[in-house]
Amino acid sequence: MRLTGGLDRGRRLWAPRGASTRPTSAKVREAIFNILGPPPLAAVLDLYAGTGALGIEALSRGARAVVFVERDPRALAALRRNLREVGQEEDVRPQGPEGKTVSVIGTDVRTALRRLSRTGDAAARFGWVFLDPPYAGGEMGAALAELSGGSLLDSCAVVVVEHDKRHRPAESVGQLFLTDRRSYGDTEVSFYRAGAS
Numbered sequence: 001m002r003l004t005g006g007l008d009r010g011r012r013l014w015a016p017r018g019a020s021t022r023p024t025s026a027k028v029r030e031a032i033f034n035i036l037g038p039p040p041l042a043a044v045l046d047l048y049a050g051t052g053a054l055g056i057e058a059l060s061r062g063a064r065a066v067v068f069v070e071r072d073p074r075a076l077a078a079l080r081r082n083l084r085e086v087g088q089e090e091d092v093r094p095q096g097p098e099g100k101t102v103s104v105i106g107t108d109v110r111t112a113l114r115r116l117s118r119t120g121d122a123a124a125r126f127g128w129v130f131l132d133p134p135y136a137g138g139e140m141g142a143a144l145a146e147l148s149g150g151s152l153l154d155s156c157a158v159v160v161v162e163h164d165k166r167h168r169p170a171e172s173v174g175q176l177f178l179t180d181r182r183s184y185g186d187t188e189v190s191f192y193r194a195g196a197s
Helices: 026-036 053-060 073-085 109-118 140-149
Strands: 043-047 065-069 101-105 126-131 153-164 176-184 187-194
Touching: 026 053, 026 153, 026 176, 026 187, 043 053, 043 109, 053 065, 053 073, 053 126, 065 109, 073 101, 101 109, 109 140, 126 140, 140 153, 140 176
Parallel strands: 043 065, 043 126, 065 101, 126 153
Antiparallel strands: 153 187, 176 187
């Protein structure tokens, strides 16, 4: 598994053995970032981060700040190794014009979202949010509802959800509205915006 674009294009990412972590394929990652275009000025939030492939791809392509949320210890170990491999350290203040900030939150997504909401920090608003939950786990709707009802999204935020064809999220969840959906074999990617019509 390798990064598909940006400064670290071609760099290898590590994943734990077994089926508990399902990294987003290079083909799907490249398609997502081609659709999204340049990174937002606001931070990026990678939920159910697993190996961190989506958030690290965002960093490679120019994102200035990424928050990763993952609770599985083996996936967290792979995520932290991948960050070290691309020269990123956790919770480091940006240095110089190309400085980046990276944070890893080792807990479940709903707890992390509530914690981030409580900070009340304008810097904790996100321009891109990636969700790649277990397809059959029933967590997708709850995470989308938490995002929709909170104050974490920038005014132009895009929420990107990876799922399979059997577990499609609703076309609208609270103030989040589906704007695009793409299929890549059995994998689908849904794009949401807040307040879109």
